[in-house]
Amino acid sequence: MSREARAAEQDRAAGSRLTRAVDLGEGRYARASIALRLYRSTRRIRAYLRWSQDGETQERYVGEVDAATRAANLTQAWEMAHAAGYVTTETVPSDSWASSPASRAVMSANKGRDTKPEKLLRSALHRHGLRYRVGVRPIPDLRRTADVVFTKARVAVFVDGCYWHGCPEHHRPAKKGATFWREKIAGNRARDAETNEALRNAGWLVLRVWEHEDPDKAAQNVARAVRRRQRTSGVNQS
Known part of the structure; x- marks a missing residue:
C-alpha cells in the first residue's frame, strides 16, 4: 500500500x-x-x-x-x-x-479525478452500453483533461464540482479569504470557457455535468449526444 x-x-x-x-x-x-x-x-x-x-x-x-x-x-x-x-x-x-x-x-481533500460524481456518471454510461476513455486530453497538444472522452465521436464530458466551478444553484462564497476565493472561482470559470471554445473550434462537442445532477439523467443526455454524433459521422463505436 x-x-x-x-x-x-x-x-x-x-x-x-x-x-x-x-x-x-x-x-x-x-x-x-x-x-x-x-x-x-x-x-x-x-x-x-x-x-x-x-x-x-x-x-x-x-x-x-x-x-x-x-x-x-x-x-x-x-x-x-x-x-x-x-x-x-x-x-x-x-x-x-x-x-x-x-x-x-x-x-483539502478535494480530488482532481475519480470523484464520486464521476464514478456514478461512468457507471450510468456503462449501463447505456457506451465505452469511453477516462481522464485524458481530447486534444493531445491542448493541456485540458476531460473526465470522460468518446474519442471517435469527438465528445468530451466534464463533471464540474459545485464549489470549484461556481455552480449557480449551490455555490456559496467563502466567508474568510473572500477576495482570494472569488478570484479563484472566477479563474476556474474563465478556464472552463476557454476549454469549451478551444475544443469546439477543433470540432469537439463539449458537455458539462454538475456534480449535483442526477447521474442517470445526465448519462441519458450524454448517450443521446454521443449516438447522434455517431449517426452523423457514420461512426459505430465511441
Whole structure:
C-alpha cells in the first residue's frame, strides 16, 4: 500500500485528516496514525497510536480491538484514542480560509479525478452500453483533461464540482479569504470557457455535468449526444 493510500485509510477511520491530531502545545499538532499488531500467542490485536515529535517517533498503547475487518479495527481504535483524550481535532487558525475544521478538511481533500460524481456518471454510461476513455486530453497538444472522452465521436464530458466551478444553484462564497476565493472561482470559470471554445473550434462537442445532477439523467443526455454524433459521422463505436 502506498503512502497516500495509507494516509487515506487513516483519514477514513478517524473521520477526517484533522481528527488525527496530537496536541503538542503552543498551537502545534502532529498527525498521528494507528498501528495494529497481532500477537500470535494470544490471537489478540492491539492498537498503538504513533506520531512524530521533534524528529523522533512516539508511540502510545491505545487498547485491544476485536472487529471483523482491518477498517473496522482502525475505526474502533480511533474512537478509543479520542475517548481517552490521546488525540484531538486540530484547531483551524484564525486567519484560515476555511470557516470550520470540517470545511477545511473537505477542501483539502478535494480530488482532481475519480470523484464520486464521476464514478456514478461512468457507471450510468456503462449501463447505456457506451465505452469511453477516462481522464485524458481530447486534444493531445491542448493541456485540458476531460473526465470522460468518446474519442471517435469527438465528445468530451466534464463533471464540474459545485464549489470549484461556481455552480449557480449551490455555490456559496467563502466567508474568510473572500477576495482570494472569488478570484479563484472566477479563474476556474474563465478556464472552463476557454476549454469549451478551444475544443469546439477543433470540432469537439463539449458537455458539462454538475456534480449535483442526477447521474442517470445526465448519462441519458450524454448517450443521446454521443449516438447522434455517431449517426452523423457514420461512426459505430465511441
